[in-house]
Amino acid sequence: EAGVTQFPSHSVIEKGQTVTLRCDPISGHDNLYWYRRVMGKEIKFLLHFVKESKQDESGMPNNRFLAERTGGTYSTLKVQPAELEDSGVYFCASSSRLAGGPGELFFGEGSRLTVL
Amino acid sequence: LAKTTQPISMDSYEGQEVNITCSHNNIATNDYITWYQQFPSQGPRFIIQGYKTKVTNEVASLFIPADRKSSTLSLPRVSLSDTAVYYCLVGNQAGTALIFGKGTTLSVSS
Numbered sequence: 001e002a003g004v005t006q007f008p009s010h011s012v013i014e015k016g017q018t019v020t021l022r023c024d025p026i027s028g029h030d031n032l033y034w035y036r037r038v039m040g041k042e043i044k045f046l047l048h049f050v051k052e053s054k055q056d057e058s059g060m061p062n063n064r065f066l067a068e069r070t071g072g073t074y075s076t077l078k079v080q081p082a083e084l085e086d087s088g089v090y091f092c093a094s095s096s097r098l099a100g101g102p103g104e105l106f107f108g109e110g111s112r113l114t115v116l
Numbered sequence: 117l118a119k120t121t122q123p124i125s126m127d128s129y130e131g132q133e134v135n136i137t138c139s140h141n142n143i144a145t146n147d148y149i150t151w152y153q154q155f156p157s158q159g160p161r162f163i164i165q166g167y168k169t170k171v172t173n174e175v176a177s178l179f180i181p182a183d184r185k186s187s188t189l190s191l192p193r194v195s196l197s198d199t200a201v202y203y204c205l206v207g208n209q210a211g212t213a214l215i216f217g218k219g220t221t222l223s224v225s226s
Contacts, residue, residue: 004159033213043160043203043216056213091159101148101167102207102214107159 002026004108006092012114018080021111025074025094031055032075033095033105034067038088046090049075082115089113120204125221134191136220138204141185147208149180149187154201154219163189163202191222199224 005024013019025032034046046065047057051072060067064083069075079086089110097103121139128134140149148167152160164171166178166187177190191198201219 035216042218045213045215048213059213093159101165102150102205102209102212104162104165105152105160105214107161109157110159 006108010112016081021077023075023092029094031095033093035091122220136189152203
């Protein structure tokens with residue numbers, strides 16, 4: 001079974017440009033999360049989808065970030081316009097659990113974003 | 117969400133048992149404790165999850181005392197490949213976001 005896949009693995013853009021990151025969760029996983037790690041800092045939660053609905057977007061830093069999950073399958077995270085402080089590694093995770101304990105989150109390898 | 121506190125770093129040698137303790141003093145009644153491992157340039161990987169007492173799987177054991185205000189991840193006979201960052205997280209519901217802390221960087225030497 002394929003794991004969580006993220007694309008691109010690394011993106012280098014200039015300040016002011018737009019970047020779109022994509023995440024393909026494990027098939028059948030209703031929960032999809034975006035996290036990011038800015039250089040030297042902790043992994044920070046960005047948002048959580050349940051199917052196509054945004055369950056929690058409290059971690060989104062500002063309105064330059066837009067996440068979508070049309071059809072409840074893959075998700076995209078767009079940064080427009082990108083700023084220097086957006087540089088970091090963006091992780092996507094998915095899980096199937098909808099009841100009981102938190103269950104296991106399956107993480108992708110991450111998309112490294114470098115804004116120059 | 118309950119905050120967790122872990123040692124920033126630990127050192128060990130191959131073949132030793134490593135115990136990493138996490139404090140979560142304000143854990144809620146229905147919170148679970150989950151540990152993840154992360155290697156450089158990779159996403160975190162689930163290790164083990166528990167609610168109380170002891171949980172064991174093929175790679176680790178998780179000890180949770182009766183008051184649940186702390187937990188200990190035990191890695192038996194570590195190898196060089198266990199060098200990684202280990203995160204303790206506390207969460208209570210399926211589907212809610214888990215919050216990562218600073219983690220513990222474990223360095224295993226030969």
